[in-house]
Amino acid sequence: MAEYRFPVDASQIMLFARAVGDKNPIYHDAEYAKNTEVGGIIAPPTFVQAAAQYDPNFPLRPRIGEPWFGSGREPTGVKPKEKAAADGKKEGAIGQSARVLHAEQKFLYHRPIRPGDVLTVTTKPGKRWEKEGKRGGSLKFSEAISEFRNQDGELVVTAIMVGVETGQTVTQN
Amino acid sequence: MALHASQLNIGDTHSEVVASNLTRTQIVQYAGASGDYMPLHTDEVYAREVAGYPTVFAHGMLSMGATGMMLTNWVGDGRLTEYSARFTRQVWPGDDLTATATVTAIDSIEGQHFVQLDVVTVNQHGQEVINGKATARIDP
Numbered sequence: 631m632a633e634y635r636f637p638v639d640a641s642q643i644m645l646f647a648r649a650v651g652d653k654n655p656i657y658h659d660a661e662y663a664k665n666t667e668v669g670g671i672i673a674p675p676t677f678v679q680a681a682a683q684y685d686p687n688f689p690l691r692p693r694i695g696e697p698w699f700g701s702g703r704e705p706t707g708v709k710p711k712e713k714a715a716a717d718g719k720k721e722g723a724i725g726q727s728a729r730v731l732h733a734e735q736k737f738l739y740h741r742p743i744r745p746g747d748v749l750t751v752t753t754k755p756g757k758r759w760e761k762e763g764k765r766g767g768s769l770k771f772s773e774a775i776s777e778f779r780n781q782d783g784e785l786v787v788t789a790i791m792v793g794v795e796t797g798q799t800v801t802q803n
Numbered sequence: 804m805a806l807h808a809s810q811l812n813i814g815d816t817h818s819e820v821v822a823s824n825l826t827r828t829q830i831v832q833y834a835g836a837s838g839d840y841m842p843l844h845t846d847e848v849y850a851r852e853v854a855g856y857p858t859v860f861a862h863g864m865l866s867m868g869a870t871g872m873m874l875t876n877w878v879g880d881g882r883l884t885e886y887s888a889r890f891t892r893q894v895w896p897g898d899d900l901t902a903t904a905t906v907t908a909i910d911s912i913e914g915q916h917f918v919q920l921d922v923v924t925v926n927q928h929g930q931e932v933i934n935g936k937a938t939a940r941i942d943p
Binding site for chain 1: 805821822829832833835836837838839840841842845846848849852853862863864865867868869871872874875876879880881883884885886887888889890
């Protein structure tokens with residue numbers, strides 16, 4: 631079971647709210663937030679996604695000094711599985727993650743997240759299942775269940791992520 | 804600002820436009836805020852030439868976050884107890900998203916009232932991109 635710490639600060643809450651297009655002052659204006667029911671700045675409902683910034687094993691963040699699979703001068707990095715096989719190489723973890731799409735997400739909210747909280751994140755695997763997709767070939771689904779606890783050990787948010795590994799590029803239109 | 808059980812009916816709805824002409828820049832902004840730099844979302848060359856998509860597309864979680872804004876604007880801040888979403892269709896640059904919540908149940912558990920909501924977000928073609936559910940604490 632993976633475990634890491636996710637310190638929450640007001641700047642990150644503000645930037646996250648901006649990125650989803652939410653200008654609600656509860657996410658950035660301490661004076662406004664003081665006089666509301668929640669009594670201070672809180673994080674928006676999907677904010678715990680930002681824990682990925684602190685996850686030491688998160689594969690979708692470039693790492694200093696390590697190759698990245700996005701494009702530089704030209705498309706580089708991870709090849710599709712067939713190309714990797716032709717080159718006599720294994721696709722590797724990043725290649726697999728490039729074909730895993732986010733199918734479903736669920737959050738259970740136990741307490742508001744506030745600036746200054748230091749959350750401990752634990753993630754464990756959940757259910758796995760497989761089905762034939764109409765357009766994406768064979769689809770392999772898997773759950774990852776993350777619990778976010780605050781500095782007092784209280785459960786703040788439970789997040790259940792369902793990923794789907796597709797056999798090919800997913801086309802929908 | 805909280806909702807009241809006494810004033811809600813099953814079938815009541817609330818809709819908001821949660822994205823208009825979604826830009827690649829906002830997708831990159833979300834990558835930076837969330838820490839998910841997957842090139843399918845942030846790298847046009849990778850998305851087209853390596854992965855075989857027509858262009859980059861938004862993180863599902865960007866659409867879920869934008870849809871969450873509609874929910875919190877309606878039920879109030881700090882009131883959600885559950886929120887789930889299935890990502891049923893990709894969201895592309897230029898898309899307009901409209902999110903709608905529909906009341907499916909009004910419950911009372913040990914004196915605390917809750918509203919259960921179906922959540923649907925559609926693009927400018929009326930195609931569903933998110934299908935979800937939410938539950939929120941409400942006042943009597």
